[in-house]
Amino acid sequence: MSKAAEFKTNVMRILEQAKVPFRHHCYVDSGAVSGLEVAAALGQDPSHVFKTLVTVEKSGEHFVFVVPVDSELNLKKAAKAVNGKSIEMIKSKEIFPLTGYIHGGCSPIGMKKQFKTVIHESAARLDVIIFSAGKIGYQIEIAPADLAKVLRFTYADITD
Numbered sequence: 001m002s003k004a005a006e007f008k009t010n011v012m013r014i015l016e017q018a019k020v021p022f023r024h025h026c027y028v029d030s031g032a033v034s035g036l037e038v039a040a041a042l043g044q045d046p047s048h049v050f051k052t053l054v055t056v057e058k059s060g061e062h063f064v065f066v067v068p069v070d071s072e073l074n075l076k077k078a079a080k081a082v083n084g085k086s087i088e089m090i091k092s093k094e095i096f097p098l099t100g101y102i103h104g105g106c107s108p109i110g111m112k113k114q115f116k117t118v119i120h121e122s123a124a125r126l127d128v129i130i131f132s133a134g135k136i137g138y139q140i141e142i143a144p145a146d147l148a149k150v151l152r153f154t155y156a157d158i159t160d
Contacts, residue, residue, distance in 0.1 A: 011109045011134040020146045025130065028137035033104070035069025042130065042139065046070035047122065049139070050131040052106045054095055054115070057084040062098065064108050064117040066131060071120065071159035081118045081156035107134040109151055117153040119144070124155045 007026070008016075015022045030041035039049040046069050053065045053073050063082050065073050079087040092103045099111040108117050108131065123129045123144050133140045147153070 007135075007138065009107075009134040009138055011107045011132075011140060012138075014110050014150060015140070015142070018150050020142070020149050022146070023141040024133055025139040025141060026137060027139070038139065039069055039130075044130060048126055048128065048130055050120070050123065050129050052108050052132055054090050054099060054106065055087045056090050057082065058086040059084070062090070062115045063087065064111070064115045065158055066108055066117065066119040066123070066153075067159050068120060068122060073158060074160045077156070077158045078118070081154070081158050082116055101132075101134055102136070105132055105134060105136040105138075107132040107140075108153070109147075110134055114152065117151060118156050118158055119153050120159055121155040121157050 012024055025042050027038055027041040032038045032041040035049060035051045036046055039046040049069045050066045051069050055063050065078055067073050075087045079085060095101060095103050095106060099106055128141050128143050130139050130141045
């Protein structure tokens with residue numbers, strides 16, 4: 001097994017500690033950057049691979065949205081999903097101080113603070129979803145029911 005395959009992220013440790021089943025995937029050597037490239041590198045359907053987006057509402061409250069990599073977050077639908085007025089993406093430089101993760105390696109699990117999280121409703125119909133394991137080059141695959149054991153979230157239609 002390669003060093004990259006043996007590497008454990010904080011997300012993996014959290015899941016192991018909670019005894020939540022998951023699989024991990026490594027694409028470190030693939031050169032993949034975008035979500036669609038990551039899905040291709042993993043040989044996965046892009047509708048099963050999700051990206052984690054951090055936003056701020058007009059009030060200053062932060063929210064996390066998890067959407068398929070082949071979709072775009074609809075800011076109006078996102079605001080409605082959290083009973084907000086106006087949502088916008090946070091700036092890339094704000095991600096690390098706020099979440100502890102860097103842009104491109106942000107996971108909804110293990111952020112510095114638990115923000116209200118909304119996952120696209122399509123995930124509820126899938127056996128497993130794949131998203132960042134908290135470090136660029138690493139993804140986890142988990143059943144949404146198992147994810148609910150370590151993360152509070154709701155489902156909503158939040159994409160275009």
